Amino acid sequence: MIKVNNLSKEFHEQGTSNELLAVDHVDFTIQNGSFCALVGESGSGKSTLAQLMCGLLVPSSGEVLFEGKNISLCRGKQKQVLQSKIQLILQDGKGAMDPRFTVYQIIAEPIRNFRKLSKKEEEREINDLLTMMELPEEIKLRKAHELSGGQQKRVCIARALAAQPDVLIFDEAVSGLDVLVRKHILDLLKRLHQERKMTCFFITHDLDVALYLADRVMVMRCGKIIEDRTFHGSTDCFTHPYTKLLLHSIAPYLG
Amino acid sequence: MKKYIGKRIINFLIVLVGVSILSFLLIAWSGKDPAEIIAHRGVSNPTPEQIEMIRVEMGLDQPLPVRYIQWLSGMFTGELGTSLTTHQPIVKDLHKYLATTTSLVGMAILWIIVLTVPISLLCARKRNRLFDQVTRGITICGICMPTFWLGFLLLLFFAIHLKWFSVLPSPGWRGFLLPSFALAVPSSCSLIRIMRSSLLAELSSDYVRFAKARGLSANRILVCHILRNALPPVVTIFFQQFGFLIAGGAVIESIFSIKGIGTYLVDSVIAADTIAVSTCIVVIAAIFVVANFMADIINRLLCPWMVREENDT
Numbered sequence: 001m002i003k004v005n006n007l008s009k010e011f012h013e014q015g016t017s018n019e020l021l022a023v024d025h026v027d028f029t030i031q032n033g034s035f036c037a038l039v040g041e042s043g044s045g046k047s048t049l050a051q052l053m054c055g056l057l058v059p060s061s062g063e064v065l066f067e068g069k070n071i072s073l074c075r076g077k078q079k080q081v082l083q084s085k086i087q088l089i090l091q092d093g094k095g096a097m098d099p100r101f102t103v104y105q106i107i108a109e110p111i112r113n114f115r116k117l118s119k120k121e122e123e124r125e126i127n128d129l130l131t132m133m134e135l136p137e138e139i140k141l142r143k144a145h146e147l148s149g150g151q152q153k154r155v156c157i158a159r160a161l162a163a164q165p166d167v168l169i170f171d172e173a174v175s176g177l178d179v180l181v182r183k184h185i186l187d188l189l190k191r192l193h194q195e196r197k198m199t200c201f202f203i204t205h206d207l208d209v210a211l212y213l214a215d216r217v218m219v220m221r222c223g224k225i226i227e228d229r230t231f232h233g234s235t236d237c238f239t240h241p242y243t244k245l246l247l248h249s250i251a252p253y254l255g
Numbered sequence: 256m257k258k259y260i261g262k263r264i265i266n267f268l269i270v271l272v273g274v275s276i277l278s279f280l281l282i283a284w285s286g287k288d289p290a291e292i293i294a295h296r297g298v299s300n301p302t303p304e305q306i307e308m309i310r311v312e313m314g315l316d317q318p319l320p321v322r323y324i325q326w327l328s329g330m331f332t333g334e335l336g337t338s339l340t341t342h343q344p345i346v347k348d349l350h351k352y353l354a355t356t357t358s359l360v361g362m363a364i365l366w367i368i369v370l371t372v373p374i375s376l377l378c379a380r381k382r383n384r385l386f387d388q389v390t391r392g393i394t395i396c397g398i399c400m401p402t403f404w405l406g407f408l409l410l411l412f413f414a415i416h417l418k419w420f421s422v423l424p425s426p427g428w429r430g431f432l433l434p435s436f437a438l439a440v441p442s443s444c445s446l447i448r449i450m451r452s453s454l455l456a457e458l459s460s461d462y463v464r465f466a467k468a469r470g471l472s473a474n475r476i477l478v479c480h481i482l483r484n485a486l487p488p489v490v491t492i493f494f495q496q497f498g499f500l501i502a503g504g505a506v507i508e509s510i511f512s513i514k515g516i517g518t519y520l521v522d523s524v525i526a527a528d529t530i531a532v533s534t535c536i537v538v539i540a541a542i543f544v545v546a547n548f549m550a551d552i553i554n555r556l557l558c559p560w561m562v563r564e565e566n567d568t
Contacts, residue, residue: 056464082468083469096465097462099462110469110470113475
């Protein structure tokens, strides 16, 4: 379970005394095994929130509790173990991978770090993950720059799964992909969540993607969570004018 | 890769031919007549006939293209004649002096690696803190400091005051310690600045930032990811410095009385030994081009994506 308590993050603009409140006193709890989506426009503080949740940024106030432990207060080995349980998947798949590493090395890295498997077990695990991600085995020897956008994203997900995390945070993970690839990856995530009962936190600016995937949708604007609803297939549950505006903007595409 | 290596070898040959023509022509047109200089050494007032005789003996009466071809073929057969300064075969001299310079440069490279890698890593990790600030000041001084001055300071302090070393060249690796350090300091200082910037650029890249979020330890990120990816610009500059170390070692060699290729070249220039000078220049140019070629190959092995980007453009 992840509990976010009164979380805020302020950034100081360089050269000025201005302060930017990227995340403004946010509170929510994510139950184990749930699929939550966070929707918001660019600059609303979604990515900052994701980085706070995985301990990459230190909050200005408030706390993120994972299994009862405050992530920002953990140090050293304890923090590493905690961070390995929360894996972050980014929009830029290529940039998130070491350009010198092959796909095999990329996926093997968390296995070697967090799970002491034998060479054979490691290879079997990597093959299983590639099969799960619907990636061909020959891709193992390729490097990040030799993969398509969709393949890069799948390798990133495989790498995250290799660490056997409890929580997966997707930060705009399907943005910039063409519709077919995007649909494939979304279906894959849905299946993954159902099969592994993993906690997923999906950050997107597309409300339709959030509605397709999640059983709970939060809407963020100017650093604040303005709406937090459990979604059961009907959009009637959304009441905030901004969410309605977002719904109206996707309506023409839905026909 | 094979195609690339083939291309680079052709480039290498073109550069060598160009350098050989240029150095040969520049020396031939320098206005100095080697026959006259040699004649003046033997006799105090040589007659024009005596000078002409020496000129014919040295083949200087031949047209320039013929002399160039003779010199070039001499490079391949190893028959370049006798040096005017050492009175030994030029090829033998080159072997001897190049070996000394290579030892000097080899030790300078060890100094460069020992100084550059740990200091730049520490600077990047302690960015803008006291260690980084102090190192910045020292490296800027090191870049600006002339090597001859540093050489004199080292001799003064370690050889005269502390008496740890002899002022005269001592045999073995001990004799190379101070000169190689003096030679390494300017290169190390500029490489520390470059490597620090390169490491900082890697540190701010996405895959490093999020490797931390994935729970990897700081040391593992530094060694397995940052260091290797920060190396390409450092490798390029390092191999360029290698050429400069060979060619620019003359000053250090003369301060520490080491007989290397640099001092041999300077002595040959003073003695107007055109053949020895042209040959030295071609050898140094070849080392320079090979060093650059090595840098390219290592960079390609370190960053295979560079090959694809080149192919795309």
